[in-house]
Structures are given as C-alpha cells and as structure tokens.
Amino acid sequence: MARNFDDMFNEVLYGKRRRQDNTLIDHWIDECLFKDSEEEDIDRSSIPTPCTWINRDREAGQDRLFQDYFADEPVYNADIFRRRFRMRRHVFLRIVxxxxxxxxxxQQRVDATGRRDLSPHQKCTAAIRMLAYGIAADAAYDYVHIGESTTIECLKKFVEGVISVFEDEYLRKPNLNDVQRLLQMTESRGFRGMLGSTDYMHWQWKNCPKAWKSMYMSGYCGVATIVLEVVASSNLWIWHAFFGISGSNNDINVLDRSPVFDDILNDRASEVNYTINGNNYTMGYYLADGIYSEWVTFVKSISKPQGEKCKLFAQYQEGQRKDVERAF
Structure with missing residues (x-):
C-alpha cells in the first residue's frame, strides 16, 4: 500500500530535527564535562575512574615464601629467618x-573461580615486614604479592589479633604467681627479693614526622629518639615497658612519669616478703645503675668499691644487671 506523502514528509522532517537535537545535546555534554576553561569550575577528580585489575599471581608468592622459609629444607636457615622476621621460626608459626x-x-579460602586466597603466612609476613623494617605498604608487594590496601588491612588485623589472643598471657602486669616465680629465680642467683633489672635506652624513631623531630631530637644520637624504660628478668622477659613523652628526656625525668611504681604507691602491688641479715622486708627491688635516685626500690652498684666485700658485691650486681642489657 502506497504511503501518504504527508506522512513521509513529516517523518523525514521530524527525524532530521531529532538528529539535530541529539547532536546539540552531545555537544553540550561535551562542553560541560571536558571543556577546560577558567570560566567553569569543574572538579575532574570527582569523576570516577574505572578500577584496574592486576593479576598479582598470589599463588606464586605463597609458593616462593614457603620454599624460602617454611619448607623442610628452606633456602634460608634459622639465623637468617630470625634476622629478617625479628623472631624465631617457631614463634612466628605459633602466631600464625x-x-x-x-x-x-x-584462614585461606578458595574463591568462586577455584583460586586460592592469600595464605595466613603471606598476610602475617606482610605485617611483620612493615613492623620490623618500617617500610611502606606497597613495598611488600614485590615479595609476598599483596597489594597496598590489602597490606594495610593485614597490618591492622594482625595487631588487633595479637593483642586479643596473647594479651592475657604476655601483654599484662605480673600477677602473684609471676612474682613468686621471679623471686625464686633471683634468689637462686644470690639476690633475694629482686624483681628484675631496669634500664633505659634511646629508641630511634626512624619515621618520626618532621613536625615532631625537634621535640624528639637527641643530642646523644643526633636523630629522633624516644627513651624506652624497661624492666627485664633473668630469662629476658620484658614485663614492663614505657616510652617517654616528647621533650628532652633522660633517665630521671622519664622515671618521674613512669607508671612502674604506681601499684606500690596505690597499695595494689603483690606482696613480697623476704629476710636478709635478720631484717624483714615487704617490698621488692630492682637492680639499677648509678644514675638512679637513692630509692628503696633500687639497688645500685658501688662506683668505687673499697675492700674485697664491696668489690664482690659490685661484681655480682653489675653481672646480674646485664640481663636488661641482653634483653635490649
């Protein structure tokens, strides 16, 4: 059936107009979105960009990590593992x-495509590398094949997990049983009533913010440091640690702010009873060097011992106080 001339004319006319309208709309959108002029304030950073998927080959990273450190005959021995992970292999595996x-x-899982997820060894290794070396998150990619955002997430989960799992056993103050065990250890070594050795050291703050470096700058080391107070036992367990506040600090003013004696001052400390030369004592003490104050909780060496008795005491005191130096 022949079409009406008017219908054909209107179809051609309106179709042309629609094409012209579409062209104008496209031109207007192009001007609004991509025109770079000072008259229009357009924030192009707000335009979302498509994410780029990177095949990091996490399986190869896990296989290489296992062969290097955790195989029956690993590439690197136990000494190299301890130096790089800052702990022995059995300690790391216990944490994992x-x-x-x-x-x-x-926990390692399998995704919908059948690929293995990141292993717990990879996640914990990435967190340990950041803690041990102070490196950036994306620096761990070259070895464990983990992206930057995933490495940061691993670090947060690792710290939260270690605190949650090991806090009751390791990250706490000594209880009554711990105090009794410490007293037995020290009494066998000739120091009845001793709870440990205390000392301070300047801990270098490698990644200290530039705005804070003047507050933590140490004239002794020439770099930004934080003074660390530690009490250690003969088995090298550090059961008290306190980082000094900002400012020019030495052992004395860090001790003034330290909470090491808060329990004693508030009558919350565990009871310690022992007898020396017929005298009864109810307070434990720490071995310290000569810079400390003359407090009853410190037993210091003799700087210039006179006589065999004083020389013998200084020799034993300085020898036992090496525990905290060994712990450092």
Whole structure:
C-alpha cells in the first residue's frame, strides 16, 4: 500500500530535527564535562575512574615464601629467618596458627573461580615486614604479592589479633604467681627479693614526622629518639615497658612519669616478703645503675668499691644487671 506523502514528509522532517537535537545535546555534554576553561569550575577528580585489575599471581608468592622459609629444607636457615622476621621460626608459626584458629580473616579460602586466597603466612609476613623494617605498604608487594590496601588491612588485623589472643598471657602486669616465680629465680642467683633489672635506652624513631623531630631530637644520637624504660628478668622477659613523652628526656625525668611504681604507691602491688641479715622486708627491688635516685626500690652498684666485700658485691650486681642489657 502506497504511503501518504504527508506522512513521509513529516517523518523525514521530524527525524532530521531529532538528529539535530541529539547532536546539540552531545555537544553540550561535551562542553560541560571536558571543556577546560577558567570560566567553569569543574572538579575532574570527582569523576570516577574505572578500577584496574592486576593479576598479582598470589599463588606464586605463597609458593616462593614457603620454599624460602617454611619448607623442610628452606633456602634460608634459622639465623637468617630470625634476622629478617625479628623472631624465631617457631614463634612466628605459633602466631600464625593462633590467628588462623581464631579469626576467619587469616584462614585461606578458595574463591568462586577455584583460586586460592592469600595464605595466613603471606598476610602475617606482610605485617611483620612493615613492623620490623618500617617500610611502606606497597613495598611488600614485590615479595609476598599483596597489594597496598590489602597490606594495610593485614597490618591492622594482625595487631588487633595479637593483642586479643596473647594479651592475657604476655601483654599484662605480673600477677602473684609471676612474682613468686621471679623471686625464686633471683634468689637462686644470690639476690633475694629482686624483681628484675631496669634500664633505659634511646629508641630511634626512624619515621618520626618532621613536625615532631625537634621535640624528639637527641643530642646523644643526633636523630629522633624516644627513651624506652624497661624492666627485664633473668630469662629476658620484658614485663614492663614505657616510652617517654616528647621533650628532652633522660633517665630521671622519664622515671618521674613512669607508671612502674604506681601499684606500690596505690597499695595494689603483690606482696613480697623476704629476710636478709635478720631484717624483714615487704617490698621488692630492682637492680639499677648509678644514675638512679637513692630509692628503696633500687639497688645500685658501688662506683668505687673499697675492700674485697664491696668489690664482690659490685661484681655480682653489675653481672646480674646485664640481663636488661641482653634483653635490649
């Protein structure tokens, strides 16, 4: 059936107009979105960009990590492992196993495509590398094949997990049983009533913010440092640690701000009873060097011993106080 001339004319006319209108609309959108002029204030950073997927080959990273450190015959021996991980292999594996048993985040799973997820060894290694070396998050990619955002997430989960799992056993003050064990250890070494050795050291703050470096700058080391107060036992357990506040600090003014004697001042300390030369004592003490104040809680050496008795005491005191130096 022949079409009406008027209908054909209107179709051509309106179709042309629609094409012209579409062209104008496209031109207007192009002007609004991409025109770079000072008259229009357009924030191009707000325009979302598509995410780029990177095949990091996490399976290869896990296989290489296992062969290097955790195989039956690893590439690197136990000494190299301890130097790079800042702990022995059995300690690291204990942490990995504990976190894997408690938190699903550290458990290896298989995704919908059948690929293995990141292993707990990879996640814990990335966190340990950041803590041990102070490196950036994306610096761990070259070895463990983990992206920057995932590495940061691993670090946060690792710290939270270690505190949650090991806090009751390791990250706490000594209880009554711990105090009795410490007293037995020190009494066998000739110092009845001793709870440990205390000392201070300047801990270098490698990544100290530039705005704070003047507050933490140490004339002794020439770099930004934080004074660390430590009490250690003969088995090298550090059961008290306190980082001094900002400012020019030495051992004395850090001690004034330290909470090491708060329990004694508030009558919350564990009871310590012992007898020396017929005298009864109810307060434990720490071995310290000569810079400390003359407090009853400190037993210091003799700087210039006179006589065999004083020389013998100075020799034993200085020898036992090496525990905290060994811990450092």
């Amino acid at each position: 196993d504990a976190l894997s048993n408690v938190y699903p985040y550290f």
